[in-house]
Amino acid sequence: MYQNVLDLHSYWAFGVLGLLLIAAINALSGLGSKRAFTPRDRQISMVALIFSHIQLVVGIILVIVNPQLEIAKVAGMGGVMKDPHLRLIFVEHPLINIIAITLITIGWSKHKKTAEDAKKFKSIGYMYAIALVLLLSRIPWGQWFS
Ligand code: HEM
Incomplete structure (x- = not known):
């Protein structure tokens, strides 16, 4: 169970990060070129949003089925915070x-509330880009590619 969920979370991450990058670049280039916001722009942003939400659900399941959760429980909050690996996978990575993902959702929601094309591109472009930087800052890189 744990291994299957970890594999899914691990492969899905490529989709999430790739789609977020594409959606952010697409929105920022749309903003820069002052073009109209089209249904295709909406689709790209929506697929990235959906992928990130699915990753959130898989991530929560991964915490629940994680065998290292027992070690974390025994260690307690103080012990987890003192251990860089446990702190990364149970505190920093999930929290950040x-x-x-909240910023991605805000960016998506704000674009729906405005009729101005530039504002639509801005809310998606900025929020998705900030979210991408946050996600990249807390990926357990060492174990992802090992
Ligand atoms: C878009 C958001 C996310 C991305 C891109 C992402 C990506 C990743 C990646 C690449 C790994 C390493 C996988 C591996 O070792 O093969 C990982 C591990 C992990 N993720 Fe996420 N994650 C996201 C969100 C979350 C969330 C929201 C949670 C929990 C609420 C979570 C919980 C975990 C846990 C517990 C691990 C460590 C699993 C282990 O080593 O046993 N992730 N994540």
């Missing part, structure tokens, strides 16, 4: 990524 939930904040990032």
Whole structure:
């Protein structure tokens, strides 16, 4: 169970990061070129949003089924914070990524509330780009590619 969820989370991450990059670049280039916001722009941003939400659900399941959760429980909050690996996977990575996915959701919601094309591009472009930087800052890179 744990291994399957970890594999899914691990491969899905490529999709999330790739789609966020594409959506952010697409929105920022749309903003820069002052072009109209089209249904295709909406689709790209929506697919990135959906992928990130699915990753959030898979991530929560991964915490629940994680065998290292027992070690974390025994260590307690103080012990987890003193251990760089446990702190990364149970505190920093989930917390920062939930904040990032919240920003993606805010960017998406704000674009729907305005009729101005430039503002649509701005809310998606800025929010998705900030979220991407946050996600990249807390990926457990060492174990992802090992
Ligand atoms: C878009 C958001 C996210 C991305 C791109 C992402 C990406 C990743 C990646 C690449 C790994 C390493 C996988 C591996 O070792 O093969 C990982 C591990 C992990 N993620 Fe996420 N993650 C995201 C959100 C979350 C969230 C929201 C949670 C929890 C609420 C979470 C929980 C975990 C846990 C617990 C691990 C460590 C698993 C282990 O080593 O046993 N992730 N994540």
